[in-house]
Amino acid sequence: MAVKLISPADEAYNYPLLIKQLLLSAERYAGDNEIVGGNNGQRFSYAEFIERVHRLANVLTEAGVKEGDTVAVLDWDTPRYLECFFAIPMIGAVLHTVNVRLASEQVVYTMNHAQDDLVLVHDDFLPLIAKVQDQLTTVKGYIQLTDEAQAPDAPLEVMGDYESLLAGAMTEFDFPDFDENAIATTFYTTGTTGNPKGVFFSHRQLVLHTLALSATTSMNDNMQLMQASSVYMPITPMFHVHAWGVPYVATMMGLKQVYPGRYEPATLLKLYMTEKVTFSHCVPTILQMVLSSEKAKAIDFSGWQVLIGGSALTEGLAKAALERGIQIYTGYGMSETCPLLSTTWMPLDADSFSMEQQVRTRVQTGKPVPLVNMRIIDDNGRFLPHDGKAMGEVVVRTPWLTQGYLHEPEKSDELWANGWMHTGDVGSIDNSYTLQIRDRIKDVIKTGGEWVSSLDIENLISQHPDIELSAVIGLPDDEWGERPHAVVTVREGAQVDQQAVADFMQKFVDEGHIEKWAIPDTIKVVDEIPRTSVGKVDKKLIRSQLQEG
Structure with missing residues (x-):
């Protein structure tokens, strides 16, 4: 029997899923809550924030921005940036969140590739843009972003400074309806080779991701990250996947x-205390940096919930955070997935767990969030069983995945081979739907015919009481094909050498957790482990440095 489709009445409103709809509830629930700028002390009520979004929309249209144009932003994490998150896509333009930590030639590449029309740029990045402006082929104008009471002279011609332009703008803007599949945002993800790749997301995708994320962060009794009383401070850059x-x-x-x-x-810790922050998210290296600072030693972190993503959360860091009072959890995703795919799932009886059980649960990659269909496949694309043992590439389907790479159809086809998005991660899924990422496909170490997970080795090294962070990579070996090698940082005042770490790893061999060939051939103590532009461990650079000796 055919299903009869019901057509809407002529007068019915066909509700599009647009970013402007997310603002509808903001003021009605906010009460006295504020949006605070820690860099310059700005504080806005939600009514003021919404008015500023309207003013910015008027500024942009007066500057000539039209539907389908691209507006780039180079800024630190500020309330201004949040206003851009809304105003730019709400007028039908595309928000390009530029990675300000890229090399200058990559910044130029991404801005030209995205075909940016207008650029909002902070004082700190004006010298960079002034230096390369002749190479920016599509940019028609600039607006200056400043944290000073009066904008300093800019090293290039600008339309004006942000606050002055907003002050002179109309306070109301009639945001239009348009196709919910219109592109709302774009940004660039850096890989191991070649130029950064542009990913993009529609209004519909961002709205659905927002709804799924809001459910995920509040539906678990023992993981109430976002409630009416929560105070939110991101420690993930706003240019990186919209601060997740x-x-x-x-x-x-x-x-x-x-x-x-x-x-x-120092700034993060001060804001944590003065603003009574309850929820943040970041990559592991950033949390380690905060916890290792001198000022952190005297702070009680109980009540702070932190979601870790971007890189694997090790048992060592999880235990260190829990001992300091931080309720820590794992989230999993990637730039191409908007990013949320799965999170830690805390059982109802988690309060009775031992420290060991708490740690083991919180480092798991977690259960897929609502609307995510996740499978693992073998090298031939065949689905593998969810038995917790079989390992394969993680592939996903969900409404908020990028539909491809901007202007790169061949790479888009690779990403979406056989109608599933390929993550490039190797993982296992058990019969309770819990995912555990074992490694990146490119980082799995193939030694003596066996696959060894670099993440598993890092996790074991992290449990050494004097180790702060570790990174493990595979290097070519004439006899074994590849062998693992590690770099580590140690806690302040500790003395650790290669033999001490190898001896510590031997106990895991004796207990049957790993084979003896999983102990790295070299374990090098370093002052700092290289990081990427978004704070992840840079294994590409580590591999290159170790190969060069």
Whole structure:
């Protein structure tokens, strides 16, 4: 029997899923909550914030921005950036969140590739843009972003400074309806080779991701990350996957939000205490940086919930965070997935867990969030069983995945081979639907015919009481094909050498957790482990450095 489709009445409103709809509930739930700028002390009520979004929309249209144009932003994490998250896509333009930590030639590449029309740029990045402006082929104008009471002279011609332009703009803007599949945002993800790749997301995708993320962060009894009383401060750059999409959720819910500007441990810790922050998210290296700072030693972190993503959360870091009072959890995703795919799932009886059980649960990659279909496949594309043992590449389907790489159809076809998005991660899924990422496909170490997970080795090394961070990579070996090698940083005042770490690893061999060939051939103590532009461990650079001796 055929299903009869019901057509809407002529007068019915065909509700498009647009970012402007996320603002509808913001003020009604906010109460006295504020949006705070830690870099310059700005504080806005939600009514003021919404008015500023309207003013910015008028500024942009007066500057000539039209539907389909691309507006680039180079800024630290500020309330201004949050205003851009809304105003730019809400007028039908595309928000390009530029990675300000890329090399100058990559910044130029991404801005030309995205075909940016207008650029909003912070004082700190004006010298860079002034130096390369002749190479920017599509840019028609610039607006200056400043944290000073009066904007300093700019080294290039600008239309004006942000605050002055907003002050002179109309306070209301009639945001139009348009196709919910219109592109709302774009940004660039860096790989191991070649130029950065542009990913993009539609209004519909961002709205659905926001709704799924809001459900995920509140539906687990023992993982209440975002509630009416929560105070949210991102420690993931807003240029990186929209700060994981959390600002959209926090705004929709009317939560108090704190934007720290540039990430400096002293500033983050001060804001954590003065603004009574309850929820943040970051990559492991950033949390380690905060916990290792001198000022952190005297701070009680109980009540702070932190979601870790971007790189694997090791048992050592999880235990260190829990001992300091931080309720820590794992989230999994990637730039191409908007990013959320799965999170830690805390059982109802988790309060009775031992420290060992707590740690083991919190480092798991977790259960897929609502609307995510996740499988693992072998090299031939065949689905593997969810028995917790079989390992294969993680592939996914969900409504908020990028549909491809901007202007790169061949790479888009590879990403979406056989109708599933390929993550490039190797993992296992058990019969309770819990995912555990074992490694990146390119980082799995193939030694003596066996696959060894670099993440598993890092996790074991992290349990050494004097180790802060570790990174393990595989290097070519004439006899074994590849062998693992490690670099580590140690806690302040500790003395650790290669033999001490190898002896510590031997106990895991004796207990049957790993085979003896999983102990790295070299374990090098370093002052700092290289990181990428978004704070992840840079294994590409580590591999190159170790190969060069």
